[in-house]
Amino acid sequence: MAARKQLVFVTGNANKLREVQQILQKTPDFPFTLTNKALDVPEVQGTTIDVAKAKCRSAARQLNGPVITEDTALCFSALGGLPGPYIKDFLGQLGVDRLHLLLAGFEDKKATAVCTFAYCESAEAEPIVFEGKTEGRLVEPRGQNRFGWDPCMEVEGTGKTYAEMDSDEKNKLSHRYKALDQLRDYLTKQA
């Protein structure tokens, strides 16, 4: 049997990597061996798709081979979709305990977690993007704080925050699962 091709997931985020590995473990015939590199890739301003594509182009050029990157946004409807791809800085400044204060003056607490994977087959290839969204509400933090804003994202229809779910439960309905599922399908059909 031919050796599987390598696919590099360029991310500096160990929690993203763990979830992606957990989800892909359930696909034994995934046609790549996934490795990881934490490269410094620029994150431009723009839509989540612009950000994801720019990260992937830069990573593919640096590594000259097939890569995936991922960008995660948290969008509040009361703020017209902000902070969106800029959530990392908001979380960094406010901390998980104060993130919910962003919507303190609003009745509308609707939040959408958006995960955008981008895949580049080579340094010259145009990135292909796969987007997954999970709807919910921004709440005061509840649950085990394993990952960023997980304790503040109460997922619609569950009454639980991501941080109140075990990893199996989160990985069946998360924004990341939904995007990765499409990427996995695409790559499996290409192989």
Ligand SMILES: O=c1[nH]c(=O)c2ncn([C@@H]3O[C@H](COP(=O)(O)OP(=O)(O)OP(=O)(O)O)[C@@H](O)[C@H]3O)c2[nH]1
């Ligand atoms: O509670 C969470 N549950 C999640 O499922 C999740 N996914 C991402 N994040 C956080 O949202 C920001 C995205 O920024 P981001 O996409 O630029 O990520 P990053 O800079 O950490 O890694 P990368 O860009 O090297 O891949 C960062 O603060 C991430 O920690 C999450 N928090």
Ligand SMILES: [Mg+2]
């Ligand atoms: Mg980043």
